[in-house]
Amino acid sequence: xxxxxxxxxxxxxxxxxxxxxxxxxxxxxxxxxxxxxxxxxxxxxxxxxxxxxxxxxxxxxxxxxxxxxxxxxxxxxxxxxxxxxxxxxxxxxxxxxxxxxxxxxxxxxxxxxxxxxxxxxxxxxxxxxxxxxxxxxxxxxxxxxxxxxxxxxxxxxxxxxxxxxxxxxxxxxxxxxx
Numbered sequence: 001x002x003x004x005x006x007x008x009x010x011x012x013x014x015x016x017x018x019x020x021x022x023x024x025x026x027x028x029x030x031x032x033x034x035x036x037x038x039x040x041x042x043x044x045x046x047x048x049x050x051x052x053x054x055x056x057x058x059x060x061x062x063x064x065x066x067x068x069x070x071x072x073x074x075x076x077x078x079x080x081x082x083x084x085x086x087x088x089x090x091x092x093x094x095x096x097x098x099x100x101x102x103x104x105x106x107x108x109x110x111x112x113x114x115x116x117x118x119x120x121x122x123x124x125x126x127x128x129x130x131x132x133x134x135x136x137x138x139x140x141x142x143x144x145x146x147x148x149x150x151x152x153x154x155x156x157x158x159x160x161x162x163x164x165x166x167x168x169x170x171x172x173x174x175x176x177x178x
Contacts, residue, residue: 006045013042013049013057020061032057063150066157069107070145072096075115082108085147088157089114092142100136101161103154107145115140 005011022028029039034057041047049057069083072092076082087107091100091114104110115137122131125138148154 007048009049009051009054010042010045012054013039016054016057016061017043031061033060059150063153065147065149066153067147068144069147070143072142072144075140075143079108079112079115082111082145083147084108086149086151086154087145087147088154088161089146090144090161091136091140092144093139094141096142098161098165099139101158101165103148103158105151107147111143111145 006014016032017025017028020028020031022031025040025043026036029036032039034042034053038047038049038053042049042053066088069087070076075091084106086103086105088101088103089107089111090098091102093099100114102110102114116135118133118135119139122133123139124131125134148157
C-alpha cells in the first residue's frame with residue numbers, strides 16, 4: 001500500500017459516508033446499521049472494516065429503493081403480467097377503500113394467493129344481500145403494486161401502512177417493526 005494512503009476498505013467506507021451526504025458520524029452509523037464507535041474507528045482508520053461490514057453498510061444505506069409498478073389501477077385479470085420480484089401491494093374495494101396491505105417476496109404469487117383467500121368476516125353483497133364470506137378476488141377492484149427489493153424495508157412499510165389504515169383492513173395480524 002502506498003505511503004500516506006489508508007487501507008482500501010477504510011477509503012471505501014469514507015466514500016460511502018461522503019456519498020450518503022450524512023454529515024455526522026452518529027447519523028451515518030444509524031443509516032448504515034452500525035455502532036457509532038465502530039463507524040468512528042473505520043472512518044479514522046484505527047479499525048479496518050471487514051467485507052461483511054462493508055456489504056451490510058452499503059445495503060442499509062441504499063435499501064430505500066421503491067419503484068411504483070401500478071398505482072390505484074384496475075386489478076389485472078392476467079396476474080402473470082405482474083413481476084415476480086419482491087414488493088408491497090395494496091388492495092382496494094369498489095369504494096376506493098384500502099382493504100388489505102401485504103408484502104411479498106414474489107408479488108405475482110402472493111397477490112394470486114391473497115385474491116383466493118376468504119375475508120375474515122361475512123359481508124352483504126348485492127343483489128341478494130345475503131351474508132357471505134367472499135374471497136378478496138370478489139371484492140378487490142383496484143390494486144397498487146410497488147417493487148421493494150429490501151425485505152427489511154418491505155416489512156417495515158407493511159407494518160406502517162397497517163397502522164395507517166387500522167379500522168379498514170382485513171389483515172389478520174398487524175406487523176411489528178424490525
